[in-house]
Amino acid sequence: MSTESKTKSRLLEAAHETAHDLHRLGFIDKRKMNKFDALCIAPVADFDSAKIRDLRQSLQLSQAVLAAVLNTSISTVRKWELGDKHPSGPSLKLLSLLERKGLEAVL
Numbered sequence: 001m002s003t004e005s006k007t008k009s010r011l012l013e014a015a016h017e018t019a020h021d022l023h024r025l026g027f028i029d030k031r032k033m034n035k036f037d038a039l040c041i042a043p044v045a046d047f048d049s050a051k052i053r054d055l056r057q058s059l060q061l062s063q064a065v066l067a068a069v070l071n072t073s074i075s076t077v078r079k080w081e082l083g084d085k086h087p088s089g090p091s092l093k094l095l096s097l098l099e100r101k102g103l104e105a106v107l
Helices: 011-023 030-040 049-058 063-070 074-082 089-101
Strands: none
Touching: 011 030, 011 063, 049 063, 049 074, 074 089
8 A cells, every 4th residue: 555645634644654554564454454545545536527528628538538548438428527427436536547647647
């Protein structure tokens, strides 16, 4: 586990770093470490329709190409951009990664 992930606060960041070190040394098992990760790492921000459209246009992608990158359907991307549906789970995480790191990070 990487301690470079964004955390909710400095205190949680310090606790997460300590737990990571204890895990590395064998004092905390993988299951407990996963619980620390879930508690300490900030959740992914939501993407509204305008933000998805702006991201797609800034990457100079069509809806079809974005759908292929995210492994989803064109109609799903269209519905996200219209505001009829909202991304969740892996799609939300990939959109966040695209926004932060660019297209090369997910290809």
